Amino acid sequence: MPKNNNAKQMNMIQAINSALDIKMSQDPDVLVFGEDVGYFGGVFRCTAGLQEKHGLHRCFDAPISEGGIVGTAVGMGAFGLRPVVEIQFADYIYPAFDQICSEAARLRYRSNGDFTAPITIRSPMGGGIHGGTSHSQSPEALFTHIAGIKTIIPSNPYDAKGLLLKAIEDNDPVVFFEPKRLYNGPFDGDLNKPVDSWANHELGQVPEGHYTIDFEKARMHKEGSELTILCYGTMVWVAEAAVRETGVSADIVDLRSLMPLDLETIVASVKKTGHCMILHEATRTSGFGAELSALVQEHCFYHLEKPIVRVTGWDTPYPHALEWEYFPGLERVSKSIIQMMEG
Amino acid sequence: MSSHKSSRKNISNLHVPEPLNRPGDTPDFSNLHMPDLVSDKTHTLPRPDPMVDAYETEELASGLVRVLTLDGRTKGPWDPKLDADTMRLGLRNMMLTRSVDKRMFTVQRQGKASFYMKSLGEEATAVATAMALKDTDMVFPSYRQQGLLLSRGYPLRDLMCQVLSNSGDKLEGKAIPICYSSREKAFYSIGASLGTQMSHAVGWAMGCAYKGTDGVSCAFTGEGATAEGDFHYALNFSSTYRAPAIINVVNNQWAISSFQGIAAGQSKTFAYRGLGFGLASLRIDGNDFLAVYAAIAWAAERARAGGGATVIEHFTYRKEGHSTSDDPSKYRAKEEPDAWPLGDPVDRLKEHLILIGEWDEERHAALEKELDAFVLKAYKEAESFGTLTTETGINPRTMFEKVYEEMPSHLKRQRQELGI
Ligand SMILES: Cc1ncc(C[n+]2csc(CCOP(=O)(O)OP(=O)(O)O)c2C)c(N)n1
Ligand SMILES: [Mg+2]
Numbered sequence: 001m002p003k004n005n006n007a008k009q010m011n012m013i014q015a016i017n018s019a020l021d022i023k024m025s026q027d028p029d030v031l032v033f034g035e036d037v038g039y040f041g042g043v044f045r046c047t048a049g050l051q052e053k054h055g056l057h058r059c060f061d062a063p064i065s066e067g068g069i070v071g072t073a074v075g076m077g078a079f080g081l082r083p084v085v086e087i088q089f090a091d092y093i094y095p096a097f098d099q100i101c102s103e104a105a106r107l108r109y110r111s112n113g114d115f116t117a118p119i120t121i122r123s124p125m126g127g128g129i130h131g132g133t134s135h136s137q138s139p140e141a142l143f144t145h146i147a148g149i150k151t152i153i154p155s156n157p158y159d160a161k162g163l164l165l166k167a168i169e170d171n172d173p174v175v176f177f178e179p180k181r182l183y184n185g186p187f188d189g190d191l192n193k194p195v196d197s198w199a200n201h202e203l204g205q206v207p208e209g210h211y212t213i214d215f216e217k218a219r220m221h222k223e224g225s226e227l228t229i230l231c232y233g234t235m236v237w238v239a240e241a242a243v244r245e246t247g248v249s250a251d252i253v254d255l256r257s258l259m260p261l262d263l264e265t266i267v268a269s270v271k272k273t274g275h276c277m278i279l280h281e282a283t284r285t286s287g288f289g290a291e292l293s294a295l296v297q298e299h300c301f302y303h304l305e306k307p308i309v310r311v312t313g314w315d316t317p318y319p320h321a322l323e324w325e326y327f328p329g330l331e332r333v334s335k336s337i338i339q340m341m342e343g
Numbered sequence: 344m345s346s347h348k349s350s351r352k353n354i355s356n357l358h359v360p361e362p363l364n365r366p367g368d369t370p371d372f373s374n375l376h377m378p379d380l381v382s383d384k385t386h387t388l389p390r391p392d393p394m395v396d397a398y399e400t401e402e403l404a405s406g407l408v409r410v411l412t413l414d415g416r417t418k419g420p421w422d423p424k425l426d427a428d429t430m431r432l433g434l435r436n437m438m439l440t441r442s443v444d445k446r447m448f449t450v451q452r453q454g455k456a457s458f459y460m461k462s463l464g465e466e467a468t469a470v471a472t473a474m475a476l477k478d479t480d481m482v483f484p485s486y487r488q489q490g491l492l493l494s495r496g497y498p499l500r501d502l503m504c505q506v507l508s509n510s511g512d513k514l515e516g517k518a519i520p521i522c523y524s525s526r527e528k529a530f531y532s533i534g535a536s537l538g539t540q541m542s543h544a545v546g547w548a549m550g551c552a553y554k555g556t557d558g559v560s561c562a563f564t565g566e567g568a569t570a571e572g573d574f575h576y577a578l579n580f581s582s583t584y585r586a587p588a589i590i591n592v593v594n595n596q597w598a599i600s601s602f603q604g605i606a607a608g609q610s611k612t613f614a615y616r617g618l619g620f621g622l623a624s625l626r627i628d629g630n631d632f633l634a635v636y637a638a639i640a641w642a643a644e645r646a647r648a649g650g651g652a653t654v655i656e657h658f659t660y661r662k663e664g665h666s667t668s669d670d671p672s673k674y675r676a677k678e679e680p681d682a683w684p685l686g687d688p689v690d691r692l693k694e695h696l697i698l699i700g701e702w703d704e705e706r707h708a709a710l711e712k713e714l715d716a717f718v719l720k721a722y723k724e725a726e727s728f729g730t731l732t733t734e735t736g737i738n739p740r741t742m743f744e745k746v747y748e749e750m751p752s753h754l755k756r757q758r759q760e761l762g763i
Pocket of ligand 1: 035088564566661
């Protein structure tokens with residue numbers, strides 16, 4: 001992370017807000033809409049103040065129609081605008097699925113570049129807030145499976161801002177998932193610890209001005225020699241705690257850009273350590289971990305000393321009462337690390 | 344804004360509708376599409392035969408069907424002429440709903456539940472509906488119709504255990520609070536995705552018609568969620584197949600922070616949307632218990648007799664925040680709830696009963712106390728089954744159950760991995 005003297009302490013909400021504000025100031029064709037994002041500033045406050053500053057017609061409320069929100073964004077994008085839309089929860093992105101998969105993802109290809117959809121779809125994802133089946137899902141693998149869509153998941157304020165600026169400037173449709181449990185501070189899955197804040201963290205020091213982070217570039221969160229942990233979003237912080245707890249020397253690779261994916265960093269790390277563990281909160285079967293596992297097997301087979309291990313959410317809907325039995329938290333990750341390294 | 348070109352004439356401008364009142368404003372509802380409430384007009388709207396041609400309901404879809412006047416009398420052809428006992432029961436059910444809401448809201452604030460949603464000010468829409476339907480008519484509620492369950496005699500303890508997500512919860516803590524389900528009470532499982540169950544209601548109604556039962560299905564959506572495609576699917580399918588369904592739009596003026604105009608656009612009423620699909624459509628005073636009762640009874644009669652579906656817009660007001668996660672003072676005028684020109688459903692039915700000599704202030708106060716005590720007693724019992732933040736008492740094994748009818752082997756392996 002580059003040193004920047006104009007850095008300011010921000011949580012992830014403020015970092016996202018700052019990215020939107022900068023882009024709206026720079027480019028009159030950027031506009032923001034979605035459910036409750038206008039006057040109110042969004043249910044998670046990510047768009048707070050944008051309507052007041054940039055005008056009613058540049059940051060406004062949309063009807064409760066995710067298909068309509070993404071569909072009109074595609075049309076605006078084709079016209080030449082650069083809309084950034086919010087889907088209130090990732091769990092509510094499904095009504096927009098057809099527009100994302102059949103339209104946003106296909107427009108460039110089927111028109112052979114004649115029309116494009118330079119749109120950004122922001123949406124809070126993940127669990128940890130007692131949101132149950134309908135406010136906790138991690139549907140990223142549904143999008144990485146669709147050719148033509150980019151899928152980004154930041155794990156901290158610094159990355160969130162740089163990646164969001166990149167997403168808005170990108171000429172392809174980007175699905176930008178924000179792990180909501182990280183909005184206000186890193187979270188390692190240990191409920192007994194006091195809630196942490198980004199104020200205590202260097203990744204909460206965010207430059208006030210414009211900067212971008214390239215896609216297809218993973219971030220080495222921690223470096224080690226015995227184990228590679230591939231993760232993103234909330235699980236980066238669970239991995240860090242588990243590595244601390246178990247004392248294993250591990251590379252924690254924060255993928256942050258799932259599609260396009262930084263295969264080079266992954267392969268270099270696994271070849272170095274010979275052990276690969278994959279973490280995600282999403283259900284296991286056909287999750288993004290399956291893709292990662294296949295890639296590591298294809299590219300690192302002769303370097304692997306142990307079978308690849310996945311620690312993920314169970315293949316059930318996200319339960320409400322049993323949230324912490326579902327969540328692949330510190331205990332499960334630490335136990336898997338010990339089993340893998342000692343077994 | 345300097346760049347906004349709204350001052351330019353004869354050119355299209357991006358129009359974004361705004362509500363009448365924001366924080367700091369003095370509430371003013373004079374611009375709402377609402378007929379003059381003081382004159383007789385709203386009470387003289389005709390009550391046509393339930394088998395009337397759908398298009399003949401046009402003035403009912405653009406007007407406002409009312410029975411109770413603002414000074415507590417009944418007036419006009421829609422008066423369902425209920426006896427005093429039925430009205431007292433309606434009052435009781437609404438007050439019970441209100442008391443349960445008050446208790447569970449407090450429980451959430453005490454950190455014992457993750458979430459709760461009140462229906463304050465909208466109780467008539469659910470309670471009068473439940474009372475006008477048969478107990479076997481399937482209802483497809485949104486999350487703000489707890490009054491349906493309570494009017495059908497669902498045990499308070501069961502409802503509260505669901506909110507507490509504890510071992511007494513019939514849904515074993517799988518669903519978030521307020522997403523109740525009770526087939527026994529003909530109350531469909533509430534899913535949190537908005538709009539999705541509208542078409543289920545029509546499918547259910549098509550099932551009733553297919554089997555030749557006299558069942559009716561009765562769906563609810565907020566006005567905000569009418570923007571979802573599912574609402575339009577429901578209207579289309581119910582019109583095509585003449586499904587015996589009642590499609591209720593509870594227009595409580597707000598969808599979290601978005602005022603009703605974001606969903607309505609330039610259209611005058613939500614009821615009017617039904618007409619476009621060829622469905623009988625009514626807009627009614629949703630804070631008028633008798634108007635809701637009469638409209639639902641009319642629509643149910645039409646549906647049972649093969650006349651097809653009816654769209655009913657309940658014109659009401661959401662007096663509280665959207666949910667325990669919401670703070671309405673951030674986006675609407677604080678005094679709006681009290682300034683709502685159609686008053687409060689409990690107060691209005693109470694005043695009517697008092698006016699006709701069937702109720703008085705003492706009995707009202709006593710009933711309020713009785714219900715609060717009844718609710719508190721049920722709550723204490725519910726809490727003995729655990730709370731989300733202490734110990735839910737729910738066996739982790741249940742997490743893997745009911746994903747499928749029979750547990751596939753991969754889930755058995757995952758359960759083992761969890762060590763249970
Ligand atoms: C598909 C979907 N999108 C968004 C949401 C988030 N959400 C929950 S309630 C709500 C507002 C609904 O307003 P309205 O339909 O008017 O019902 P009310 O809350 O007023 O009863 C929103 C946007 C959701 N639950 N489902
Ligand atoms: Mg509403």
